[in-house]
Amino acid sequence: MTLSHTIASAPGKVLLTGGYLVLEQQFQGLVVGTSARFYTIITPSDEPGIQVRSPQFDGGNWHYTLTVQPDFQLTPSSGTSRNPFVEASLRFTLALVREKVGRSAFGVLSTDCIITILGDNDFYSQQAQLEKLGLDSSYGSLAGLPPFADTMTSLKDVHKTGLGSSAALTTSLVAALCAHFKAVDLDNQKDRTLVHNLAQFVHCFAQGKVGSGFDVSAAVWGSHRYRRFNPQVLASIMDQQVDGTLLLKHLSADSFGWDNEVAPFKLPPGFDLILADIDAGSHTPTLVGKVLAWRKANPTTANALWVELGSYNSKVEQVLRDLTTAEQKEPVLYKAVIEKCSRHKASEWASLPETNEVISKMVQLVHNFGHVRRLLREMSQLSEVPIEPIEQTQLLEACLEVEGTVIAGVPGAGGYDAIFCIVLSDKAKQQVRQVWQGWSALSVGPLLSKADSKGVTLVELADVPGLANSL
Numbered sequence: 001m002t003l004s005h006t007i008a009s010a011p012g013k014v015l016l017t018g019g020y021l022v023l024e025q026q027f028q029g030l031v032v033g034t035s036a037r038f039y040t041i042i043t044p045s046d047e048p049g050i051q052v053r054s055p056q057f058d059g060g061n062w063h064y065t066l067t068v069q070p071d072f073q074l075t076p077s078s079g080t081s082r083n084p085f086v087e088a089s090l091r092f093t094l095a096l097v098r099e100k101v102g103r104s105a106f107g108v109l110s111t112d113c114i115i116t117i118l119g120d121n122d123f124y125s126q127q128a129q130l131e132k133l134g135l136d137s138s139y140g141s142l143a144g145l146p147p148f149a150d151t152m153t154s155l156k157d158v159h160k161t162g163l164g165s166s167a168a169l170t171t172s173l174v175a176a177l178c179a180h181f182k183a184v185d186l187d188n189q190k191d192r193t194l195v196h197n198l199a200q201f202v203h204c205f206a207q208g209k210v211g212s213g214f215d216v217s218a219a220v221w222g223s224h225r226y227r228r229f230n231p232q233v234l235a236s237i238m239d240q241q242v243d244g245t246l247l248l249k250h251l252s253a254d255s256f257g258w259d260n261e262v263a264p265f266k267l268p269p270g271f272d273l274i275l276a277d278i279d280a281g282s283h284t285p286t287l288v289g290k291v292l293a294w295r296k297a298n299p300t301t302a303n304a305l306w307v308e309l310g311s312y313n314s315k316v317e318q319v320l321r322d323l324t325t326a327e328q329k330e331p332v333l334y335k336a337v338i339e340k341c342s343r344h345k346a347s348e349w350a351s352l353p354e355t356n357e358v359i360s361k362m363v364q365l366v367h368n369f370g371h372v373r374r375l376l377r378e379m380s381q382l383s384e385v386p387i388e389p390i391e392q393t394q395l396l397e398a399c400l401e402v403e404g405t406v407i408a409g410v411p412g413a414g415g416y417d418a419i420f421c422i423v424l425s426d427k428a429k430q431q432v433r434q435v436w437q438g439w440s441a442l443s444v445g446p447l448l449s450k451a452d453s454k455g456v457t458l459v460e461l462a463d464v465p466g467l468a469n470s471l
């Protein structure tokens, strides 16, 4: 039986608060999904086997043969390079799907297909494409590039921008396979939870380590407050020989041990997230390793710091939620305050003549996030890890000098990877991006991404500009 085509799309991520802490179940992280998304398109084929293509990359081609008799076996074709995320997604998802739909039902399905994987331009540096077209690296030039532009390099050599490409790729591929072979309905909570658990397993297997999982969680659920799952839930199946029956048993929504928490979140109305990629990138696993080593060697100091930082992270989240509530209760007052704050620096808001609940919350937000950054700098100094190094601090402070910038920070593990700002007006967006364009101490490349709270979804070809031309 031949199936029609399937397209699944999953967002990238920005961890606004909770870097490092979100590795421990005691603490939480506030993660925002991005408008930059990954797309997996599965098209039935008359050619034997499973052809996977990533047309944005040199060498982005992989071919597999699937046999189910006498045993379930996915074999990379000879000469095919290896991509751990593609391979683990195919292998474990098809093994689980075969058990979920039933082996006889699966057996009559044709698995011969072409799978195309596409990531929005923001996931990768577009410098090569811009230089080829004789364009500068301004926001306008980036916005003028064709969607899913050829990176003109390989996956090994491409500069990634830190939006969670492997997590979004894995989630979109796993979801597309599950939906294509009729194993899940993404609108069903239990099925979506199965996709989440399976994507977490696949991502960890392919990475060879178990991070906090906030990136896969954001790819599945969109923006939310995240508390990690107990890593032990994966321990019993993190094995090359695991089969579809065990995967289905341990990854189903009803299976014991999946204690992660997802509390949906949206930025308050009028709060816009803008992002920049800093070319002097950092290697997150190295930063994480050093910070955790310091934490282990200095438990008393580190615990006190983690607890205080966790408390202020929660205060930041709570004020943002209070502002959303305030807009619902007093929309006219809220709009007037946002408009007023957009015309003043955040450091001046406490001195504004108005006194009301909304302005008080805005001042609290600036204070609380300022304390989060002070604690991150203290973590930096004590662990000797550049989480918010002085070069980033100077850039962030320059962004806060722009009227209408609410907060500015380093996302996730920090370092020299990226920065984010939350601003209240288009004028502030333009002025902050002018600060970035004129910044000489670091190479600050604007990204196009906005905050987008929705998680993995099925889409139609016509819904996504440029998708059909990229197949």
Ligand SMILES: Nc1ncnc2c1ncn2[C@@H]1O[C@H](COP(=O)(O)OP(=O)(O)OP(=O)(O)O)[C@@H](O)[C@H]1O
Pocket: 054, 056, 060, 083, 084, 085, 086, 117, 118, 119, 123, 155, 156, 160, 161, 162, 163, 164, 165, 166, 167, 169, 207
């Ligand atoms: N378009 C793509 N097609 C196939 N594989 C991809 C694609 N984009 C990323 N990948 C896979 O994801 C890997 C990057 O994952 P890694 O865990 O190293 O970084 P990451 O933390 O996800 O990166 P970032 O957050 O910067 O996007 C690549 O080496 C490649 O295997």
Ligand SMILES: C[C@@](O)(CCOP(=O)(O)O)CC(=O)O
Pocket: 015, 018, 019, 020, 021, 022, 023, 162, 211, 212, 213, 214, 284, 288, 411, 412, 413, 414
């Ligand atoms: C440091 C850490 O807590 C967050 C890393 O965030 P990012 O990949 O730098 O966005 C690691 C993790 O949670 O997996």
